[in-house]
Amino acid sequence: MEQPGRLRFLALNIGHFLDHLFMLIFATAAALALVREWGMSYGELVPYATPGFIAFGVGAIPAGWLADKWSREGMIVVFFVGIGAAAILAGFADTPLEMAACLTLVGLFAAIYHPVGLALVVQGRERTGIPLAVNGIFGNMGVACAALITGLLVDVAGWRQAFIVPGIFSIVAGLWYLQLVRRAAVPTVVVKKSGAASVAPALPRATLLRIFAIVLITTGIGGLVFQSTTFALPKVFDERLGDLAGSATAVGGYAFLVFTVAAFAQLLVGWLVDNYPVRRVFASVALLQAVFLLAMTQLSGIAALLVAIAFMLAVFGQIPINDVLVGRVAKSEWRARAYALRYIVTFSVMASSVPLIGWIHGRWGFDGLFPLLSLAALLIFFATLRLPAGFGPRAVAAPA
Numbered sequence: 001m002e003q004p005g006r007l008r009f010l011a012l013n014i015g016h017f018l019d020h021l022f023m024l025i026f027a028t029a030a031a032l033a034l035v036r037e038w039g040m041s042y043g044e045l046v047p048y049a050t051p052g053f054i055a056f057g058v059g060a061i062p063a064g065w066l067a068d069k070w071s072r073e074g075m076i077v078v079f080f081v082g083i084g085a086a087a088i089l090a091g092f093a094d095t096p097l098e099m100a101a102c103l104t105l106v107g108l109f110a111a112i113y114h115p116v117g118l119a120l121v122v123q124g125r126e127r128t129g130i131p132l133a134v135n136g137i138f139g140n141m142g143v144a145c146a147a148l149i150t151g152l153l154v155d156v157a158g159w160r161q162a163f164i165v166p167g168i169f170s171i172v173a174g175l176w177y178l179q180l181v182r183r184a185a186v187p188t189v190v191v192k193k194s195g196a197a198s199v200a201p202a203l204p205r206a207t208l209l210r211i212f213a214i215v216l217i218t219t220g221i222g223g224l225v226f227q228s229t230t231f232a233l234p235k236v237f238d239e240r241l242g243d244l245a246g247s248a249t250a251v252g253g254y255a256f257l258v259f260t261v262a263a264f265a266q267l268l269v270g271w272l273v274d275n276y277p278v279r280r281v282f283a284s285v286a287l288l289q290a291v292f293l294l295a296m297t298q299l300s301g302i303a304a305l306l307v308a309i310a311f312m313l314a315v316f317g318q319i320p321i322n323d324v325l326v327g328r329v330a331k332s333e334w335r336a337r338a339y340a341l342r343y344i345v346t347f348s349v350m351a352s353s354v355p356l357i358g359w360i361h362g363r364w365g366f367d368g369l370f371p372l373l374s375l376a377a378l379l380i381f382f383a384t385l386r387l388p389a390g391f392g393p394r395a396v397a398a399p400a
Helices: 003-037 042-058 060-069 072-091 096-110 113-122 129-157 159-183 205-240 248-263 265-275 278-298 301-329 332-364 366-384
Strands: none
Touching: 003 042, 003 072, 003 096, 003 113, 003 129, 003 159, 042 060, 042 096, 042 332, 060 072, 060 113, 060 332, 072 096, 072 113, 072 159, 113 129, 113 301, 113 332, 129 159, 129 248, 129 265, 129 301, 205 248, 205 278, 205 301, 205 332, 205 366, 248 265, 248 301, 265 278, 265 301, 278 301, 278 366, 301 332, 332 366
């Protein structure tokens, strides 16, 4: 890849990092500072973030449509500048309602990234596994680093700066990305009839529909497994690690360690889907999820920590596979909208997972949650067996 291409890829990765970071700033700021400053409990504050998460999901479809009809590169500039400006506004909020309005803006601009950024990551590439895996690692590191960066800024400069400083950084990153685009003379409209996806024969329409159905099914079930494990893991460690995690700091540290190690599973999976049939890789990852999630049911102490690393490796490892499938079968001019559909399913399921976790934990504890998640992973395994057997590492074109 030429130097401007490498820099644009780096900028897209930074965008994925910021996308997930901004969506989690409020959770930490509310826990550490706003409960005291606004005299509200954490439970009273958290609902004000709900409109932002709804916007994060439903905004993906119009963002993908605009990108395909107008400009993908332009939409990424809008993402960087818009989410940065929205975060700065949140830093000046004086009431919970003002904060909710600002977080809704954050969610709307955050919705741009997944359908548009991923379409740009795979654009013009024949082998997309490693690029998507690297991009996914940046996104997961945004999740892992959100609490650390926000907590540091809250301690050093106050909760307002926890929004404002990343907001300024995002706007600067957006202006840098705009300069990269102009310097490389990238076309502003990126609707193409040709590209890497045209190097292989077209699949029959019935096969394409089957693949997209499998993508949506595994996306929905995978979103449940992902959100449940990432959201619940700190509480799991609090209950299961005993003397290994005697404080909130220790629990958070173990969770950060697990998320960071697991994020790099995407590199291995990305390489595998670039070199082996997707069905084989996908089925293996899903089966590993089912086995390790079930094994977690009765474990505690160091064994629970090690198995948690194992199942999070499998959970994070699944992330790039569906994106690879979409990138291979969707025509270039439809790709952003295809990613938008995938991610609106993902985020809708993830939004509904949190109350489900609380309900299950309240009745059966994690001894009830982990078998359920193992069953969900097993359903993904059976769904992947319906993928075409010869759907290998080369790109596949959708029919005209």
